[in-house]
Amino acid sequence: DAKTTQPTSMDCAEGRAANLPCNHSTISGNEYVYWYRQIHSQGPQYIIHGLKNNETNEMASLIITEDRKSSTLILPHATLRDTAVYYCIVRVGSGGSNYKLTFGKGTLLTVNP
């Protein structure tokens, strides 16, 4: 799987949009971009994923650049409960060593009142 690079930490004011970047310059054509978050010591929680097109669900939006080398997770109206570590990973659907899903250290997002 392609490696990803994320900033170590970010701050955001409550009620404002939080934009979390992720670089995945070695992504392959069949690899999806996934975002997860981990609140305190809980198990990571799936947020959203995409291949080429921008995606939106009830939690967030995912913007993927045209060359697919980077993406941005957008939390449109951040709340204090969105304070968490956010992980960006890339993976294919099946096959060989791509089963090794590895996570980096993620971005600690702190939402301030």
Add this chain to the structure above:
Amino acid sequence: NAGVTQTPKFQVLKTGQSMTLQCAQDMNHEYMSWYRQDPGMGLRLIHYSVGAGITDQGEVPNGYNVSRSTTEDFPLRLLSAAPSQTSVYFCASSSWTGGNNSPLHFGNGTRLTVT
């Protein structure tokens, strides 16, 4: 539908003791995996399985054994616990059938302390 269930939630072991961390999922997922998380670190993959009878090593497999006799269960065994294995352990599962892009579902973790 309970999702991914890990037991126990907390465990204290003495150096050299053995134990098994249990993980069960009720979603009929083919893929299951174990991660450990240490303070200030991300999630590191220990072992994974793509189906019953099939297991493979992740990034940090030393000191851990796994087996996958059923689709539902994926236990992690520590044969001789060491203080370096003090960590939070997460089990995860995913549907993974030929091109499927289902996300990982995580359990709530087992917090293990080895003294």
